[in-house]
Amino acid sequence: MKYCLNCDWQASATDDSDRSPSRKAIDHHVETGHTIDSSDGVIPLTIVDEPAISLVRE
Numbered sequence: 644m645k646y647c648l649n650c651d652w653q654a655s656a657t658d659d660s661d662r663s664p665s666r667k668a669i670d671h672h673v674e675t676g677h678t679i680d681s682s683d684g685v686i687p688l689t690i691v692d693e694p695a696i697s698l699v700r701e
């Protein structure tokens with residue numbers, strides 16, 4: 644489970660099959676600047692291992 648520390652946003656592994664919770668969490672962070680927390684720890688503000696990040700939607 645990923646959840647936002649700034650609003651009620653959250654993502655689980657079961658609610659969307661085509662995008663991972665991690666990716667959705669990154670998208671939420673990119674879109675809002677909010678901090679995402681999860682059992683994996685807080686996603687760093689600077690994400691260097693996701694070169695696919697883009698504001699352009701498919």
Ligand SMILES: [Zn+2]
Nearest residue numbers: 647650652677
């Ligand atoms: Zn949020």
